[in-house]
Amino acid sequence: MSFEQFAMMRQELFLIVVSLLLLIAELSYSTAQKHKVINFSLVMMGLVTIAGFFPTPTGTLFGGMYQSSSLTQLMKGILNIGTFVVLLQSAKYLKRDEMKDKISEFILLLIFTLIGMSFMISSGNFLMFYIGLELATLPLAALAAFEKYKEKSAEAGIKYVLISALSSGILLWGLSMIYGTTGSLYFKDIAANYSNAPLQALAFIFFFAGMAFKISLVPFHLWTADVYEGAPINVTSYLSVISKGAAAFIFVIILYTVFSPIVLMWKDIIYVVAILTMTLGNLFAIRQKNLKRFMAFSSISQAGFILLGIIGGSVLGMTTVIYFILVYIFSNLGVFGVISAVSNATGKENIDDYDGMYRTNPKLCWVMTLSLFSLAGIPPLAGFFGKFFLFSAAAQQGLYILVFISVLNTIISLYYYLLIIKAMFINHNVSPIAWFKNDFITRLGLLICVAGIVIIGFSGQVFDYIQNISEFWYSISIF
Amino acid sequence: MFLFYELAVIPMYLLIGIWGTGPREYSAMKLTLMLMGGSALIMVGLLGIYFHSAAPGGIFTFNFVEISKYQIPIEAQRFFFPFLFVGFGVLGALFPFHTWSPDGHASAPTAVSMLHAGVLMKLGGYGCFRVAMFLLPEAAHEMAWIFIILTSISVVYGAFSAVVQKDLKYINAYSSVSHCGLVLFAILMMNQTALNGAIIQMISHGIMTALFFALIGMIYGRTHTRLINEMGGLMKVMPFLGVCYVIAGLASLGLPGFSGFVAEMTIFVGAFQHPDLFHRVVTITACTSIVITAVYILRVVGTLLLGPIKNDHYLELTDAKWHERLSVGVLIFAIAAIGIAPLWLSNMITDGLHPIINKLGLVSMNLLGFNF
Numbered sequence: 049m050s051f052e053q054f055a056m057m058r059q060e061l062f063l064i065v066v067s068l069l070l071l072i073a074e075l076s077y078s079t080a081q082k083h084k085v086i087n088f089s090l091v092m093m094g095l096v097t098i099a100g101f102f103p104t105p106t107g108t109l110f111g112g113m114y115q116s117s118s119l120t121q122l123m124k125g126i127l128n129i130g131t132f133v134v135l136l137q138s139a140k141y142l143k144r145d146e147m148k149d150k151i152s153e154f155i156l157l158l159i160f161t162l163i164g165m166s167f168m169i170s171s172g173n174f175l176m177f178y179i180g181l182e183l184a185t186l187p188l189a190a191l192a193a194f195e196k197y198k199e200k201s202a203e204a205g206i207k208y209v210l211i212s213a214l215s216s217g218i219l220l221w222g223l224s225m226i227y228g229t230t231g232s233l234y235f236k237d238i239a240a241n242y243s244n245a246p247l248q249a250l251a252f253i254f255f256f257a258g259m260a261f262k263i264s265l266v267p268f269h270l271w272t273a274d275v276y277e278g279a280p281i282n283v284t285s286y287l288s289v290i291s292k293g294a295a296a297f298i299f300v301i302i303l304y305t306v307f308s309p310i311v312l313m314w315k316d317i318i319y320v321v322a323i324l325t326m327t328l329g330n331l332f333a334i335r336q337k338n339l340k341r342f343m344a345f346s347s348i349s350q351a352g353f354i355l356l357g358i359i360g361g362s363v364l365g366m367t368t369v370i371y372f373i374l375v376y377i378f379s380n381l382g383v384f385g386v387i388s389a390v391s392n393a394t395g396k397e398n399i400d401d402y403d404g405m406y407r408t409n410p411k412l413c414w415v416m417t418l419s420l421f422s423l424a425g426i427p428p429l430a431g432f433f434g435k436f437f438l439f440s441a442a443a444q445q446g447l448y449i450l451v452f453i454s455v456l457n458t459i460i461s462l463y464y465y466l467l468i469i470k471a472m473f474i475n476h477n478v479s480p481i482a483w484f485k486n487d488f489i490t491r492l493g494l495l496i497c498v499a500g501i502v503i504i505g506f507s508g509q510v511f512d513y514i515q516n517i518s519e520f521w522y523s524i525s526i527f
Numbered sequence: 528m529f530l531f532y533e534l535a536v537i538p539m540y541l542l543i544g545i546w547g548t549g550p551r552e553y554s555a556m557k558l559t560l561m562l563m564g565g566s567a568l569i570m571v572g573l574l575g576i577y578f579h580s581a582a583p584g585g586i587f588t589f590n591f592v593e594i595s596k597y598q599i600p601i602e603a604q605r606f607f608f609p610f611l612f613v614g615f616g617v618l619g620a621l622f623p624f625h626t627w628s629p630d631g632h633a634s635a636p637t638a639v640s641m642l643h644a645g646v647l648m649k650l651g652g653y654g655c656f657r658v659a660m661f662l663l664p665e666a667a668h669e670m671a672w673i674f675i676i677l678t679s680i681s682v683v684y685g686a687f688s689a690v691v692q693k694d695l696k697y698i699n700a701y702s703s704v705s706h707c708g709l710v711l712f713a714i715l716m717m718n719q720t721a722l723n724g725a726i727i728q729m730i731s732h733g734i735m736t737a738l739f740f741a742l743i744g745m746i747y748g749r750t751h752t753r754l755i756n757e758m759g760g761l762m763k764v765m766p767f768l769g770v771c772y773v774i775a776g777l778a779s780l781g782l783p784g785f786s787g788f789v790a791e792m793t794i795f796v797g798a799f800q801h802p803d804l805f806h807r808v809v810t811i812t813a814c815t816s817i818v819i820t821a822v823y824i825l826r827v828v829g830t831l832l833l834g835p836i837k838n839d840h841y842l843e844l845t846d847a848k849w850h851e852r853l854s855v856g857v858l859i860f861a862i863a864a865i866g867i868a869p870l871w872l873s874n875m876i877t878d879g880l881h882p883i884i885n886k887l888g889l890v891s892m893n894l895l896g897f898n899f
Contacts (some may be wrong), residue, residue: 426537427530436570443574448606451574455567462563466540466556474544474552 056105056116059096059124060170063163066092067156074152082151086139089155090132090489097132100125108172112234115172119521122370122514123169123297129496130290130377131162136493137385138282140392140486154194157187158286165294169301174223174233177298181219181262185212188291192279204278211261211271219258225251235305242309252307256317262295264348265355266324273332276344281391284340285384288347293373296354300369304361305525311361318359319450325352326457333464339387339397342464343380346423349461350376356438356454360445363522367515368437374510375422375434378500382419385494386412393484399468404477409484413472415494420465422501425458430505437511529566529573532654535647536562539631539639547634554634561627565617569654572611576662579603594662595886604666611659612667612674619651620707621674622681629688632700637744640696644703645737649729652710656722660714661883664890671715672805678715679809681708686819690826695743695753698823699736702779705816706732712813713794716806717887719880721797724790726876731786731865738775738858742768745851746831749844755827760836765846769832771855776824778862781817786865791817
């Protein structure tokens with residue numbers, strides 16, 4: 049293996065090195081100094097994120113199983129930023145007394161899932177894709193059950209394991225049917241040999257079902273609310289943003305490369321699923337009182353919007369999906385950052401507890417407001433541009449009714465986001481959440497989210513950059 | 528344009544929700560959701576225009592001037608014109624979609640009402656003629672009759688609703704619905720006089736309704752009630768405010784010498800220029816709103832300002848202070864200036880409207896069969 053080949057897998061190798069260093073660090077620090085592991089891991093993750101911006105050589109490894117291109121590098125870079133912010137937000141959580149023995153496990157499991165997702169995104173073969181998917185899912189199940197003596201957390205872990213096992217099984221069955229009918233698991237070969245047999249249509253549906261579980265699309269979303277509510281808050285934020293984003297990325301890549309011969313079939317499927325997802329997610333979110341459950345349904349609805357971009361199989365669609373996920377990461381992590389800060393300081397997680405918080409914690413309220421408005425798609429924040437580009441990708445295909453329904457759903461979502469803002473700014477409370485000081489690390493995390501929300505919308509360079517990379521990839525990869 | 532249009536709505540939620548009176552949370556939420564619903568429709572229309580702004584495969588554009596040079600295919604126009612017109616009409620008080628307006632204006636604090644009714648609702652009218660009619664003129668000609676019926680209902684129904692209200696701010700809010708409906712009515716007439724009148728009405732009503740809300744705010748600040756039955760004889764106690772309220776009321780019902788007369792006169796003359804029966808009937812129907820406006824204005828003036836003093840506390844109320852006199856005075860000066868010498872304003876407006884009138888004129892000539 050030459051240096052070039054190593055450099056292609058740079059992201060995964062860095063992460064593996066970081067996890068090994070963390071294992072050593074865990075051994076060398078005594079129990080009293082365990083929180084230094086947190087700082088060490090933050091520095092390491094920051095370095096990995098920064099390293100992700102340097103260009104990677106492109107090409108394939110292992111006979112085509114592993115593909116590296118500027119597109120995959122961009123996607124991994126986006127996931128790195130998200131994971132870094134999640135780690136920043138988890139720092140306060142991990143410094144609690146009861147977490148003392150489990151700090152390194154938390155961070156290690158997080159890094160393992162990130163490694164799995166990186167492999168999944170770079171896959172060129174369904175076997176590699178499946179290995180990456182499993183490596184991404186299993187540590188998350190352990191993370192969801194992290195507070196194993198709390199009933200809800202254990203329930204979340206079990207639900208996640210069982211449902212993901214079922215979905216992965218169905219996915220694998222679909223992949224086996226594809227292997228049976230086309231004789232290969234490599235993406236390129238499958239697309240070349242696609243013969244439109246009925247078994248292959250069934251295989252596509254099973255594949256779609258397996259991925260729809262990860263992205264929380266509608267008929268496969270029932271695990272989302274319970275797992276998000278039961279898991280510790282930072283695991284929830286990781287699940288809702290990074291896991292969903294990675295699954296969406298690889299979903300787009302596979303749809304565009306492997307399943308491009310049957311574009312018309314999945315266009316119809318995605319049309320119906322998108323409408324169902326957006327609408328059901330929104331309708332269920334309206335009644336929620338627990339913030340974590342609320343965000344679960346909100347993220348189901350946002351996943352429906354992601355489908356809008358995919359629907360035509362066009363290059364503009366892929367660009368808008370990547371841009372939207374980037375913006376969504378910042379907005380969602382902003383909301384979760386505030387929820388986690390409040391939860392760590394006071395343990396309160398219901399919307400009613402946030403009444404009147406503006407009097408005592410104004411800056412946190414502003415971060416929450418900006419993030420919620422970005423999620424709702426209010427200009428001039430980045431969320432507006434993300435949603436607008438998604439709508440224009442769907443409009444390009446001529447699906448104006450779908451755009452109309454999506455915009456109506458945006459309005460419904462604005463209603464429930466405004467409920468939180470109403471609670472913070474307008475409702476009166478005799479005893480609002482008391483003022484608490486946030487340490488530097490939490491503030492840094494929130495600052496990065498706000499900067500992302502405010503700046504990305506205004507800078508056209510981000511969208512142009514993503515568009516260049518997508519168009520280049522599209523021109524060389526679609527066969 | 529769309530970005531700032533949407534941006535104008537959200538602060539209203541916070542302004543009304545935090546500083547408003549009455550059922551402020553309900554009104555704020557209703558206002559925000561309905562106005563964003565209008566934006567939703569506009570978004571669809573906007574994307575539709577974008578993707579049809581050049582021949583397929585060409586370079587699409589969002590630029591007004593370039594889109595107006597290109598003829599958008601008629602089926603696309605027919606599909607998107609309702610989206611755009613109704614979308615902007617939600618903000619401009621088009622008949623079935625105006626219901627955010629009474630609660631919104633009544634619950635908002637004074638300054639917010641002044642800004643919203645005076646300025647923001649004109650955005651709706653602006654969007655209607657600048658985007659919906661300028662860029663999609665053929666569909667505008669075809670579908671104008673539906674919207675003319677809706678706007679004339681808006682004019683008359685708004686006025687009738689104002690007659691039965693007991694709360695000062697609700698009266699004013701419905702009056703705004705009626706006058707803004709008149710703006711849309713005039714825009715749909717699509718000839719130079721009526722369009723001219725529409726813009727003058729936008730300016731005139733903007734100043735007048737700001738004046739009204741300011742006066743109501745001052746009265747409310749002193750008497751702490753907005754119900755007309757509870758107040759009376761305020762002219763004796765607050766002569767300056769009373770006189771200004773009478774002036775504002777007379778301007779609102781279209782007394783010559785004030786801008787309301789100039790605007791309404793121009794609009795009705797322009798609307799009557801259409802020779803066919805439908806337009807003339809609708810114009811006469813809209814004219815009846817002048818009478819109904821007189822009813823509710825004079826009713827308020829009579830009950831509120833003249834007549835016996837209902838509550839002895841009122842004898843201790845103070846008249847307007849210097850800053851209140853200044854603001855009210857400036858607004859009255861403005862409507863008087865436009866009313867007495869409207870030509871300077873009218874010339875500016877006509878210059879600005881040239882491209883739109885040319886485009887609409889060309890299109891209507893084509894539809895009538897003239898060839899160039």
